[in-house]
Amino acid sequence: MPRVSKEACLDELKLRILRMELEPGMLLDEASLAAHFGLSRTPLREILQRLAGDGYLSIRENRGAKVASMDVTTMRTFFQTAPMVYANISRLAAENRTGAQLSDLQRAQAEFANCTSEGDAPAAALCNHRFHALIGEMAQNPYLVAALNRLLIDHTRLSQTFYRPAGPREASLVTRASEQHDALICAIDARDGDLAIELTLQHWDLSRDSIERFVRPDPLPVDLVARKEKDAV
Amino acid sequence: MPRVSKEACLDELKLRILRMELEPGMLLDEASLAAHFGLSRTPLREILQRLAGDGYLSIRENRGAKVASMDVTTMRTFFQTAPMVYANISRLAAENRTGAQLSDLQRAQAEFANCTSEGDAPAAALCNHRFHALIGEMAQNPYLVAALNRLLIDHTRLSQTFYRPAGPREASLVTRASEQHDALICAIDARDGDLAIELTLQHWDLSRDSIERFVRPDPLPVDLVARKEKDAV
DNA sequence: TGTATACAATATGTATACAAAAAGACTGTG
DNA sequence: CACAGTCTTTTTGTATACATATTGTATACA
Numbered sequence: 009m010p011r012v013s014k015e016a017c018l019d020e021l022k023l024r025i026l027r028m029e030l031e032p033g034m035l036l037d038e039a040s041l042a043a044h045f046g047l048s049r050t051p052l053r054e055i056l057q058r059l060a061g062d063g064y065l066s067i068r069e070n071r072g073a074k075v076a077s078m079d080v081t082t083m084r085t086f087f088q089t090a091p092m093v094y095a096n097i098s099r100l101a102a103e104n105r106t107g108a109q110l111s112d113l114q115r116a117q118a119e120f121a122n123c124t125s126e127g128d129a130p131a132a133a134l135c136n137h138r139f140h141a142l143i144g145e146m147a148q149n150p151y152l153v154a155a156l157n158r159l160l161i162d163h164t165r166l167s168q169t170f171y172r173p174a175g176p177r178e179a180s181l182v183t184r185a186s187e188q189h190d191a192l193i194c195a196i197d198a199r200d201g202d203l204a205i206e207l208t209l210q211h212w213d214l215s216r217d218s219i220e221r222f223v224r225p226d227p228l229p230v231d232l233v234a235r236k237e238k239d240a241v
Numbered sequence: 242m243p244r245v246s247k248e249a250c251l252d253e254l255k256l257r258i259l260r261m262e263l264e265p266g267m268l269l270d271e272a273s274l275a276a277h278f279g280l281s282r283t284p285l286r287e288i289l290q291r292l293a294g295d296g297y298l299s300i301r302e303n304r305g306a307k308v309a310s311m312d313v314t315t316m317r318t319f320f321q322t323a324p325m326v327y328a329n330i331s332r333l334a335a336e337n338r339t340g341a342q343l344s345d346l347q348r349a350q351a352e353f354a355n356c357t358s359e360g361d362a363p364a365a366a367l368c369n370h371r372f373h374a375l376i377g378e379m380a381q382n383p384y385l386v387a388a389l390n391r392l393l394i395d396h397t398r399l400s401q402t403f404y405r406p407a408g409p410r411e412a413s414l415v416t417r418a419s420e421q422h423d424a425l426i427c428a429i430d431a432r433d434g435d436l437a438i439e440l441t442l443q444h445w446d447l448s449r450d451s452i453e454r455f456v457r458p459d460p461l462p463v464d465l466v467a468r469k470e471k472d473a474v
Numbered sequence: 475t476g477t478a479t480a481c482a483a484t485a486t487g488t489a490t491a492c493a494a495a496a497a498g499a500c501t502g503t504g
Numbered sequence: 505c506a507c508a509g510t511c512t513t514t515t516t517g518t519a520t521a522c523a524t525a526t527t528g529t530a531t532a533c534a
Contacts, residue, residue: 014487038515047488047489047491048490049516049517050488051488054487057291057294061295061296062289068495069516070404070515071515071516072515072516076341078462085382085384089385090384093385096325126251148316149321150296150318150321151388151391151392152326152388154296154387155388158383158384158387159384216472272484272485281519282520283517283518283520284517284518284519286486287485302486303487304485304486313507388531
């Protein structure tokens, strides 16, 4: 991939991290990345620094850059923090949005709905990311947005995992998520902060349930487990 | 200043931004900075990228790096956001702190108390910064810490301004702040999250009052204003 | 006098070469 | 066979030279 602009390189690396093509904890090689994007190492290193600043990577002196990890403590912290930040961001977005931003958000939601109706789960997760990042921009609060964007990185990466096996039950959940997006847009349009908070918390509950169902799936059928138990005894 | 390590350069730039020696909005020149620190432009540029990622600077393509601004909207957002983030960080710190971190915090507070008793206001503001940054580390929450550290940058810069003219009233406020620090350490030591929140909000009220008193000082004596009013009528 | 354009000066962005540090392979010894 | 130490290889960090973009200035023209 020769002669790619710096910004394009930045975006693609973000994308590949969000899609989990670059797995958490994975070590990145400067030379090969630079060759891949048709850049020299100098600008590529600056890109890595920026990605680290945004929470996509962690860089250690003389040890290279690795994709931000997603261990158990990370997930625990994520579940603890996300609803509060999401809710506050939504309230601020309802209060501070501009008209142009609302149009952008509606377009992003149209794309999300399109992806879900076509059953393209990975694309839907990325559209969802963009949707919520736009709400972050509306909030006009650089402090909270820093937290939000870090949360969204992990949220999207988790979604990449749990959206994948799209059974009929998961499909209906995605439909509900899309409806909640529409409702949230209405609340933001009406500048109704309290409603935006409430809808956001509902949206979060849905998302959390989906993730939890993946992490703690239904147990195996009993007759299969029985043999294993007999061996153990 | 020849042959300064990269990390030292990073720290000094942070320090000079927090002390407002590098004023908000000020444009930084790569070449002169590199010469000043005895580095070449390549590593210095990486440092600037990192500082931008941490919220100290903002970088625009082909336009150089400028110190993060502090305009009216920034301050409004700051006052809106700080108490919530501070309170939550304190609660998490009380819940998740380690023994070693508590010792560090006590040392930082000793330094802060020392600076205040000596009347060294600028140094006190920096010690205060470090004190609260350590509480952030205790919280073990990278999402909220990103917000906290950005808040602390602006908080410390505001303090640099309003701590300066240290009248007797300001001195007593600083003493109270130091006592609140001690109380907060006790709460964190006892792992009392609710108490930590309450103390943090009190601490915030004190800080906010100080800043507001600086921004909206007592009006001029009436007899001086009288003449002006007569002219107007 | 105001404005537009060309040109010069300055600053930022990129590529390459080299230095330093970490990781890995090899060999000798217990 | 395990292990320590040294050498080689690989990777990261830095300096310099050059390319490109922006800014400032002078001059020509309306």
